[in-house]
Amino acid sequence: MEEAKGLNSSLELVKSVSEKHLLRPSSRYYSMFKGQATDAAENEKGKYVLIRDAEDLQPGIYDKPLPCFGCGVGWFSFLLGFVFPLMWYYGTFLYFGNHYRKDPRERAGLAASAIAALACSVALFVITVILLFF
Numbered sequence: 001m002e003e004a005k006g007l008n009s010s011l012e013l014v015k016s017v018s019e020k021h022l023l024r025p026s027s028r029y030y031s032m033f034k035g036q037a038t039d040a041a042e043n044e045k046g047k048y049v050l051i052r053d054a055e056d057l058q059p060g061i062y063d064k065p066l067p068c069f070g071c072g073v074g075w076f077s078f079l080l081g082f083v084f085p086l087m088w089y090y091g092t093f094l095y096f097g098n099h100y101r102k103d104p105r106e107r108a109g110l111a112a113s114a115i116a117a118l119a120c121s122v123a124l125f126v127i128t129v130i131l132l133f134f
Contacts (some may be wrong), residue, residue, distance in 0.1 A: 066105060073099070074109020081116055088117035 068076035077091035091113025094100075100107035 013116045062103065062105060066103070072103075072109050074106045074113055076109070077114060078109055078113045081083070081113060082118075085117075085120050088113045088120055092117040 066072040071079075073094065074091055077087040077094075081088035081123075082093070091110050095110035095114045100110055
């Protein structure tokens, strides 16, 4: 009963893993309730602390839409490569130039362009060999 009295104003959701010291001290305690366990004494008991307000969401770095009609440069060059195959080589150049480090969402499209450029190169090589030697 005494333990239940101490928890009357706050609610302990889950036992904290901070006892195992797996997380940094600043990231050990979180809460989904406002005004819960704000002093260090309660933090040591495994309480969770609210870091910031849930309504105070700032737009993240990847919340902006991708260029080229929202699908990104990689997928745009992949799709346009079926009409202009040189676009696949442009996407390959960007892929090997680590263009996706600016925005990791571009990586899949640029890799698809690189694979399409490889397939196109192999097909052109095979056609050239057949035409020259047969």
